[in-house]
Amino acid sequence: MKDMCFNAARHTNNILWGTVKQLKNRIVRFYKNLSIKKKLLLAFYIQIIIPMIFMGFLSYRNFAETINRMSMNYARDLLQMIELRFEDFLTNLSVISQDLLYDKTIYNALISKYIEDPILDYEIDNEISNTMKKIILSRPEVQAIAVVGNNGKFYYADDNSSTSSIKNILPYEKVLEKARKAQGKVTWYTDSSNGVVNYIYLVRTIYHQDTFEEIGLQAILVDKDFIKTVFDGLTRSMQNIVILSDGYDLIAARNSDSGYFIDGTSFGRLENERDSKIDRNINALVSYITVSGTGWKVITYVPLNVLYRDAYALRRNLLLLCIVTAIILSAFNLAIAMSFINPINRLVKGMKMVQKDNRIVYIDDEREDEIGFLNKTFNEMSREINHLVNWVYREQITRKEAELKALQAQINPHFLFNTLESINWMAMLNNVPEISEAVTDLSDLLEASIGRGDRLITVEEEFMYSDKYISIIKRRFEDKIEFRKEILNGAGKIKIPRLLIQPLVENAVYHGIDKLRGKGEILLKAYLEGERLVIIVMDTGPGIDSAELDALNRRLSMDNDTYFKNLSTEKRQSIGIENVNRRIKLFYGDNYGLKIESEKGKYTRVIVNIPANVESAEGYYVQGNDY
Template identity: 40%
Template sequence: MKIIFAKIGQFYRNMPLKSKILFICYVQVLVPMIFIGYNSYVRSSIAIKNKSFSYSQDVLKMIELRIDDLRRDIDSFNLQLLYDNRVYDFLVSSKKRDALKNYSDTIYTRNILRDSVLSRSDIESICIVTNSRNYIYYDFDRSKPSISKRLPYSYIYSKAMKQRGKATWVVYKNKDNVKDIYVARIIYNKDDYKPIGLLALIIKKNFIQSLYNDLSEDFVHNISILSYDNGEILNNKGNNKYISVLRKSKLTKSGEHFIDAKDKILISYVVLKQPHWKIVYHIPFDKLYSDINKLRLDVILIVIWSIVILYAVSRIMAYDIIKPIMKLVHAMRDFEAKGVHRPVTMKRNDEIGYLGNSFNNMSEKIDYLLNMMYKEKLTRKEAELKALQAQINPHFLFNTLENINWMAQLNGVKEISSTVTALANLMEASIGKGDKLIRLEDELKYIDNYVEIIKNRFGDRLVVKKNIDERALNVYIPRLLIQPIIENAISHGIEPVRRNGVIAIKAKVQYNDVIIEISDNGIGMEEKELEEVIKSVETGQISDNKNSVGLSNVNKRIKLFFGEEYGISIKSQYDKYTKITVTIPYEVKGGN
């Protein structure tokens, strides 16, 4: 998994910036939109399913109440028939009466049955059957077979006997279809409570259906009424394909619902206590979720339009962001390949504009520095050529001095020999063989050579005193660093006065530094002149005072080699002294 995530991360990092921006825009918009759409769809589906179940239960219970009212009304009606004394007397004594009386009571009973059927819209046929199986009946619809022929007497009689005088609702099926709906009641003798007849009537199916015909057409078409053994009492022809599903379903508890995922229907039902019928409402998923499907289609269309709009907006945004960045990238590549500074024009004040301005400033400075380095390299080469050419004369002069030295020794002129030797040593130091840094001990030898040459001019009038800490002798300093200070002290300090000149050189180690002090008892400097010299030394600017040129040069060399914290300091008092203090780091190992 780590390898897969690493590859995905690497792939994302290698994607162009434009693709990354578009990808992030799509993810930020599409993922929440898909999540919200899916969540809305699921919640709406659950809400619609629950609402459909709740609504169907309300309607089914209303139909249940109407059927129960019909049952109560039928029960009351057949009791009224039995309360008629003439009808009762006819059933009790039909065998004992003469034919004329029996015929008269028969006509009377038939007329009562006829009036009852004609006065009610829920009864199709009615009959009273005596124990001798004589039928007194009336049929509302003469086009159908008579109830005397349709009535399954034995079956209905056995069902009615189980109710012991109460009315029973019996559905008579032909295979799975209910042929007739009977309401039957056994008629008992009041004296001995023995059966004396059977009252049976057929209920109109269309009347039962009329109990809920006032509902919406879609709802009516999806209602089916089944018997307790799942016989089809009422059903719309369009629901035939679902009847087998309803018959297989275990509809036991009243007020329940379930989903048949195989046939994709929602089934809601109630079970009547009497006459144990099942009122079933079913709705296919395509109808149940028709609004949801519309919502889903709307969500899909919204997502598609969002993608289109997002694509257009993100392309514009990406173009607005990527275009200036690509300008920067091309400018960087050109600058990297060709080294040519070409300003990037960006008329914006955001972060990208800041990057463009920064790149312009940076490339301009780099271009300037490259040009400076190029010019400096040319200048350096010219200087090296000139230096090589200039070294020819010192070497020639050095060789010439060596020849003079040998001639002076051969002629026994020691003063000329020693002076020429000292001058040759100084010439060797000025040519700069070896490292740029030398030990302080070697620097003091060069000073001795310089003083020996100068003494030919000043004689005993010039004295040089040394007080050197032995630890400081091995410290490395720039070549000919102290000699210009000695030369400056003699030229500008001792030479203008008539008294003997004394130059004191002191060197000591103090913490991590070496302090070198060069003092003379010469003319010194007035306060104003001292300020000018100090300013010239500190700033490095050339002053009219010749005394400051050599000191400024020494100070610059110290700072270049050792850093800004090192350098020289100057103290002086007119006609008394001048003291130059050199501060350098205590380093006993040399370097370039």
Template identity: 50%
Template sequence: MWNKITSEMFSKLMNALQFYRNISIKKKLLLVLYIQILIPLVFIGFFSFKSSEEIITNKSLSYSKDILSLIELRLQDTVRNLNIISQDLSSDESIYEALMNDDSNNINMLYSYEVGSKLNNVFLNAVMTRTEIQSMCIVTNKKRFFIYDNNNNSDGSNIKSIVLQKYTEITKSAAQANGKAVWFFNTKNGVVQNSYLVRMIYNRDNYKEIGLLVVEINMEFFDFVLQGLESEVMQNTTILSSDNEIIIYKNKAALDKFKKVIQDIPNEKNSFVDKKNNIFVAHTYLSEPRWRIVTYIPLNQLYSDVETLRDRIILLCMGSILILSVVSVFMSFDMIKPINQLVKAMKGMNIDNISDSYIEIERRDELGFLHKTFNNMAKEIDHLVTWIYREQITRKEAELKALQSQINPHFLFNTLESINWMAQLNNVPEISSTVSDLSTLLEASIGRDDRLITIEEEFMYIDKYIALLKRRFEDRITLNKEVDPKVLYIKIPRLLIQPLIENAVYHGVENSRGKGIITLTASIREDLLIIEVIDNGNGISTDELVKLNKGLEMDNDTYFKSLSNKKNKSIGIDNVNRRIKLFYGEKYGINLESKLNIYTKVSVTLPAQSYKKEGFYVQSTNN
């Protein structure tokens, strides 16, 4: 199945490529220009829009965090102060005494009035500057109320009715707090109508409950907490209790629409984008009490500036496409016209009317250069057609003379064989042996049909070469061979190692006064055939060695380009190295090691396998 899909995709790709090749240059130019225009504009517009959207989101997030932190600090500070007030009241001696005497049977109207007046002064001193306190009351175990209203509502009917209505629930929450202040809310449809700070008061001797302190908080106080923080981002701020009761909100319409979203916010998310409802939400928690402050804003309102930017980018893109389209059409026509002139001239060109194919040159750009070049080419062709026959006759005559002057190498080989037989007939073995060795080397140099020979054959030619040299140098040259039998039948190009032996003789041993020792080794190391030629000659200086190895490491393209700049083109080691790289690949070749007046080692690295591949080799024993 996958192969079928891949084949179909490849077929469609090839059809599209063929279609592109078949359309005219004019259409190709227009297509390329439109692609070059549209793709950058689309990408620039898209990424600009996305970047702006991301920047606005990040800035809104950062701003909302800062504002939420300020609201959190204000709320915590106020709640802390209210807790301190409630704690002070619960510890007040007058309140404690009133609660402890509540069970007495001697309570009369005068006593109740005196206690009420005394507690009213206590309340007044506690909340003299606390505008956030609406009213407060002390409730005894017998449900006797001592009420104070900060708004001069003397009867305290509202707080009394709520406490009586929710008495069981309030006392239960206060008792569970173990003496700490707790918040209690009177809600309607999940929205807080009245908020209360409640604290249980205990007997100091036996820690039994003796009364209840209830402080009603002015709901306008929460508006004061948000005062000065209203902004476009914060206009939908909402404060929720730990039970998801809505304590205060800034926008009723937005609350009705997104009430479920803000009440179901996951605890682990500080801010997120609700794509389902298209709003941005940020929130934080108070450490005590566990209230949650939430702010949210619709995405269309948050991204209104981005949408404006998007519309401007679209208009800019459309205007740019229109302008660039006009320019592109003009440029394509300007380029196609001279190309068509050139095509027409080439189509009309033939042997009989070459001189009629000239084009008038009206421009000096690249197309004008093509016109000029075409005219020059037409003149040259006209000239060549006129003189072609005379040139062909002259070339043939030169070729015949060259053939007549060539010497057949086999004639030289056969002549050497004749000298060998004559030496044997005249009983001159030295001449016969020398001629025989020379004939063998000449035969190797001339070569046969097979381009590759075994290492065993190559080393046989080396033995013949050393035998010839010993007639000149006598005992001054010694050849030592250390050959792994496994390598003898690996095939290599003919006369690949012999030039290295020749180089060792003429650059190493010949210039040395002592006895020349040449060591020839061949072995297999990690799937590589390593052949080394080591001589004890004069060696090579460090600078020269670095220069030589650098030249040997060149790839073939660099090497052949550099030949024109070389004054002395060596075809010894250099030639062998190039033959190896051309035949086996760039990673194989020759490396030199040497120490001055001690030794020189030529290492040849080849693949350790036989090759049947044929190649072209420059064979020479010159250095």
């Protein structure tokens, strides 16, 4: 399974790499096919327009980030001022609640279970009501006050602006539950509907001073409109301010933009005590704090279209500047480009006329720059070509007859073969078979060297030519040479350049066997090894010392460029082997060639490595020996 996944991933990578390579080739081909004018314009846009866009984008982004940072800092300062005002506001209300808590009349009324005297009861109720009204009249933030005892007594007072009495609107059970959780401390209760706070109460439970039993509930109805005074007088630049309850209901808001209304549900959940962020849901910069003791959120927000008004103007101006600059510079660049392109077009047109008609073309363009030099050179070249064409034409006519006669006098290769064939018949008629066999072998080798027929022959045919060479050589060395051939696993059918191996056999004879006092053996072996054909020519001669062997292998491993550059500076020691090696590298590539292995006093082995799957190619038929 892992192998399948790996193969699939590799296949996918190959496809992806192939696609990228094709795309790259298409882009390169597209660029090469562009005219010079389009290439100059393309270079201009890449070098000028793209940096301008990049710089404009960075300027706009830095400007926007600066606006964000400054707006957030300003919002934090503004919220800190509102927070201080809220603390004063809450402190004043806590003081009022504390004064009511320690009022003797209210306390005594709450601890009295029942008052039998109706006049006394009325007087106590009137005194408590007057105390509350004094507070309401002196403190504009207080709209109504109520004290409810466990004995069922309900003492309250309202201001004249109230449409409903606190006695009728106070949700006693809910307020009592919230106050009990605070355990005698001041806490806040907001009465909301449809996400909007209708009434705000400061509430606390009242306990018996001796037994610490709960004896009543205190509730102060806060004027909701008075809360807006915490942001009255503040700058209008941060015009959008929202105050939310701990249940995210809207308490108060300042928003002069009626078309950009935001309620308490627009901000989601604000988890931190204070923060500033870009809210993408409402497209605004939002900053907020949490008022301690209440859980309320004071939020300021600026719509992004207002916040980035100057940034948008800068972006618009930068874009306009880029467009105007691109138009002006394009016209300027096009004018410069045409001053180069028009002379080049005239030069190209003149070249086409010379190519078509072989006539003199003169380009009259008085310039002192490089194009002017090209025009002058072209004019001279045009005159010289016309002169050379006429001269060569006349020269060829005058030499034609002499060359035909000279060709007729050349030795015809057929004459050479016919002569050898005549010698062969004479040897047979005179009963000298040794001469006949030698002449026949020599004729076959000459035919192979001249290269009549296919340029590529099979390994079997190449080994046959080596047989004929050994046959001729044995007439000199007699039984001193033992020649052995091996062709393994179908290597005999592989085609190789003609007479590729014979120079190596020749080298083995004259540098190996010839230097022995006794008999020697030459092994000619061919086999397939993967996608390669390996041919080994081995002799049991005296071998090569290590220094000479290393130098020879170093030369054989050179690529063709390095070899031919060093050809005039280095001494060649084994011409036949080097010629065969160069033929292989020129024919098949620098990855193939010869390698020599030798052990002094034992053997020398020449290893030929060539590809086995080459059927036809243009070869280089260099052959020779070094004697």
